[in-house]
Amino acid sequence: MSDNELPVKLAIIPVTDFQQNCSIIWCTKTMQGVVIDPGGDVENILHAISETGVDVKHILLTHGHFDHAGGAAELKQKLGVDIIGPHKGDKFLLESLEEYGSQFGMSGIRNCQSDKWLDDGDELQIGDVTLKVLHCPGHTPGSVVFVIDEIELAIVGDVLFHGSIGRTDLPGGNHEQLLASIRNRLLTLDDGFSFISGHGPASTIGNERANNPFLQA
Ligand SMILES: [Zn+2]
Ligand SMILES: [Zn+2]
Numbered sequence: 001m002s003d004n005e006l007p008v009k010l011a012i013i014p015v016t017d018f019q020q021n022c023s024i025i026w027c028t029k030t031m032q033g034v035v036i037d038p039g040g041d042v043e044n045i046l047h048a049i050s051e052t053g054v055d056v057k058h059i060l061l062t063h064g065h066f067d068h069a070g071g072a073a074e075l076k077q078k079l080g081v082d083i084i085g086p087h088k089g090d091k092f093l094l095e096s097l098e099e100y101g102s103q104f105g106m107s108g109i110r111n112c113q114s115d116k117w118l119d120d121g122d123e124l125q126i127g128d129v130t131l132k133v134l135h136c137p138g139h140t141p142g143s144v145v146f147v148i149d150e151i152e153l154a155i156v157g158d159v160l161f162h163g164s165i166g167r168t169d170l171p172g173g174n175h176e177q178l179l180a181s182i183r184n185r186l187l188t189l190d191d192g193f194s195f196i197s198g199h200g201p202a203s204t205i206g207n208e209r210a211n212n213p214f215l216q217a
Pocket of ligand 1: 063065139158
């Protein structure tokens with residue numbers, strides 16, 4: 001490895017009809033990594049894993065919606081790894097993935113269980129890389145965000161988007177709580193942090209602080 005190679009790399013695989021940004025994130029030194037939000041299209045995710053050569057250690061979930069978690073049980077079975085996250089507030093969603101998915105015409109979805117719930121302040125070690133956990137309820141009660149300080153990157157699920165915020169009209173959603181999570185947790189990150197949302201393009205904390213219409217006082 002050359003000295004200027006990034007310590008962390010990622011690949012994004014849009015999955016399901018909802019073009020959900022499933023991501024593979026790995027430590028380039030050890031090649032250990034995680035798959036975040038395998039909502040479906042598990043064959044595509046497995047193909048991307050083999051292309052990158054990553055040794056997947058865990059499946060991580062940002063929250064319990066089917067476009068993020070619908071393929072987790074199948075991927076767990078294929079890879080033989082644990083499902084970690086989200087916060088236990090989303091237990092009811094993981095138990096009804098099939099029911100919600102079928103309402104949206106999605107097939108191949110399976111309910112899943114978390115092997116380890118996450119709490120605010122938890123840290124996950126992936127090779128030499130540390131992922132910090134922020135509990136950010138509002139889009140769902142158990143939504144979490146993963147922060148990698150080393151490369152100033154956050155994986156935010158459906159909490160925050162480029163120019164928008166998560167919807168709060170689904171079971172367990174709460175608009176005021178979501179705004180509080182964004183202001184008190186996400187916006188404490190430096191402006192230079194990039195983030196990857198569950199859908200759509202990436203952005204930066206600074207850009208959203210300055211321009212996101214939902215965050216202007
Ligand atoms: Zn969602
Ligand atoms: Zn989503």
